[in-house]
Amino acid sequence: MSEIKTDNGSKENTETPVDTVAAKLETSSIANKSQDEEDKEEKASADASLLKKLLRSRLEEDNSAIEIERQNPDSPLYSCKKFEDLNLKQELLQGLYAMGFTKPSKIQETALPAILNDPPQNLIAQSQSGTGKTAAFSLAMLSRIDTNLNYPQALCLAPTLELATQITDVVKKMGQHMKNLNIASAIRGNRMPRNIELREQVVIGTPGTAFDWSCSRVNVLSLKKLKIFVLDEADVMIDQQGHQDICIRIVKGLPRDCQVLLFSATYKNPVIEFAKKIVQNPMIIRLKRSQEALSYIKQFYVRCESFETKYRSLTNIFGLLTVGQSIIFCQTRKTARDLVVRLTEDGVPCELLSGELEVTQRAACIQRFREGKCKMLVTTNVTARGIDVDDVNLVINFDLPLNENMPDYETYLHRIGRTGRFGKSGVAINFVDTNTMHILDKIAQHFGKPIEKLDATDPEQIEKISQ
Known part of the structure; x- marks a missing residue:
């Protein structure tokens, strides 16, 4: 059996201290683009599909009708x-x-x-x-x-x-x-x-x-x-x-x-x-549109009016919850970069996964996450679809998924579907402010599932969500 093809070398990221992380992110060519340009993930769906093929270790039975x-x-x-x-x-x-x-x-x-x-x-x-x-x-x-x-x-x-x-x-x-x-x-x-x-x-x-x-x-x-x-x-x-x-x-x-x-x-x-x-x-x-996955996922929201209040809520949650592995979704690459820099400065181990990385780099990053070498993944929508990591029991929407200022229902489902997989229970927490509360209401109405309010400053409430 013969084949005509070209070989492509692969690149892999290595872990870096906070100053190197910040330097890399600030000097990235992506950082010089406008926010509108960087938010366009032109190859996101194709690249996400490649990631799935690179990382798929087994067949996943779909229970949808x-x-x-x-x-x-x-x-x-x-x-x-x-x-x-x-x-x-x-x-x-x-x-x-x-x-x-x-x-x-x-x-x-x-x-x-x-x-x-x-x-x-x-x-x-x-x-x-x-x-x-x-x-x-x-x-x-x-x-x-x-x-x-x-x-x-x-x-x-x-x-x-x-x-x-x-x-x-x-x-x-x-x-x-x-x-x-x-x-x-x-x-x-x-x-x-x-x-x-x-x-x-x-x-x-x-x-x-x-x-x-x-x-x-x-x-x-x-x-x-x-x-x-x-x-x-x-x-x-x-x-x-x-x-x-x-x-x-x-x-x-x-x-x-x-x-x-x-x-x-x-x-x-x-x-x-x-x-x-x-x-x-x-x-x-x-x-058929199936919400079976949502049956295994507890959904909550936290009112946060700024990046700082989101960050404090995030650290409170991780300080009180026993989390196996978690994925934090941001709407833009800039927010994801800023969050990773801040977490790294505070000594919280995490990795950044976004469209500015080569596909092979993303695959290596997800493989480290799958192997448990990384417990927290901060990402954009690049991993929203189909990446199967068994031990993810918490998904946080640092930003709600939007499509032209309207709720992106499909992306929301794919995001929170990273937890509650294979019949396991999971938790999804959404950070919302005054401007996005109506978006969350539409999401809850669309899927017909309640999204409960959570006080991220109340230890008892946070501890109960994992019970």
């Missing part, structure tokens, strides 16, 4: 409880076993029988990170190709080079027992000679490079014989105008009988409507 929409509601709907029921090639079963898969996850139970069926079924599927969606579409690609034929038969696109590399790793592991399997990486830095067509059966890459290879000047990737086209992180991809246009042009070049699969952790309604335009007659799998 699934909604299925089909073009023909009367057609039979199948599910599978065992991979052995899918009539897979033996070498693919061996690959699944080698990767530690013993039975299909919920998304795989529903999606695999449909996408592995003949004739091929197009699919739009929503599934949270860690539930096996990458394995599902990797299995679909490897099931569709013929390794005796030396031309591209499967194309998979992801928003970033790093995500494409992670998918490539999954496909390589799953296909490790397939003879003559070759994979090409259509990523930045892989320069291809003009007009020499690829002989790899699977092509995985980013939209820009794939477009250059197929529809633009290089002309090495023929779309004419593709059997399956996969769009991963579809909400990120088609929410960006450049990627959106490229996806449309690539889809227009696909054979009429090419199977199209879109997978994503989240779908907003405008995005799913766009997806329907580029995927013909799809089966749609969506997750």
Whole structure:
């Protein structure tokens, strides 16, 4: 099995004393930007997805109910409880076993029988990170190709080079027992000679490079014989105008009988409507809005009218509560930096995780947190989605999540969902002031769960919340 790719070195942060921390943060190029600019986490969702793939140590079963929409509601709907029921090639079963898969996850139970069926079924599927969606579409690609034929038969696109590399790793592991399997990486830095067509059966890459290879000047990737086209992180991809246009042009070049699969952790309604335009007659799998996670989380709020009162409340809480590990969410990078500097000055061990770090640095930081080497993580929304750390029993919203001065319900749910995971109890505390109290009221009303007032100066109240 061969692969065309480029190697990227990784960087890792080391612990620094307070003066070095302050110096690094103050001299950061990010610090010279306006606050409006630094608040824009343009790659946040794509980078967060990469972090999840880098750090995922196991499948996380999603207890959300699934909604299925089909073009023909009367057609039979199948599910599978065992991979052995899918009539897979033996070498693919061996690959699944080698990767530690013993039975299909919920998304795989529903999606695999449909996408592995003949004739091929197009699919739009929503599934949270860690539930096996990458394995599902990797299995679909490897099931569709013929390794005796030396031309591209499967194309998979992801928003970033790093995500494409992670998918490539999954496909390589799953296909490790397939003879003559070759994979090409259509990523930045892989320069291809003009007009020499690829002989790899699977092509995985980013939209820009794939477009250059197929529809633009290089002309090495023929779309004419593709059997399956996969769009991963579809909400990120088609929410960006450049990627959106490229996806449309690539889809227009696909054979009429090419199977199209879109997978994503989240779908907003405008995005799913766009997806329907580029995927013909799809089966749609969506997750019903589920608040099951909130059942395990006690929610509180503390009135704080300034950074100083927030900081005092924070230190009071940590001084009285027995906390395994905690995540503190800030709305801006500046607030996160200021908080880390202040905590470090006061001798409180913590780490900063924000979008100004390279993805590999963030992965190293989260790995230290997961291993328990770091107990307190101060972050922006970069870790709000899907990072699984078992021992987090406290989440603090130093700032409420906002979207154009309105409550960001989805981000709030993902933030506090970092605690109360896997059926364990957790605590979420929100710091609010006069200007944001109405935001908190809307959040409580939206989720139908009470958020109780907490006096951070009252030791008895603080001690009770962990009981």
